[in-house]
Amino acid sequence: MFKTLMVPVDGSQAASVALDVACKLAQADQARLHILHIPESLAHDTLLVWGVGAVPMQASSDELDRAGRQLLDAAKQAAGERGITDVEGSLHQGDPARVIIEQARALNVDAIVMGSRGLSDIAGLVVGSVSHKVSHTAPCRVISVH
Secondary structure, eight states: OOOOEEEOOOSSHHHHHHHHHHHHHHHHOEEEEEEEEEOOOOOOEEEOOOOSSSTTTTOHHHHHHHHHHHHHHHHHHHHHHHHSSSSSEOOOOOOOHHHHHHHHHHTOOSSEEEEESOHHHHHHHHHOOHHHHHHHHHSSSSEEOO
């Protein structure tokens, strides 16, 4: 059914559950899994929790890049531990919804598996969640995981 799946991760619990669902789908169909991370800046002082530690918002772009790569590596390792051998990861900058859509087109994915809420729950309530935007504009199926 699926040849290529994409799962955006941001270090949230919802993204972790989405990765688990994506791995189960990928394993069932022997599909390629592409893990995507787009660091999202928040409008208030906070710590971003990446699943591999916390990064202060005033961190340099090198620190954010390093934390993002660690998050991708951890997600790829988790996928490997779930039996997924065909897994790739990429780190991108920009508006998360737009980047997810662009990458879905570029990679010609069959489905995007993503958490219904990520780390930016407060911003999502004001300007619309990333998952909501993706589900309405994606060129493929979107599986939203609660």
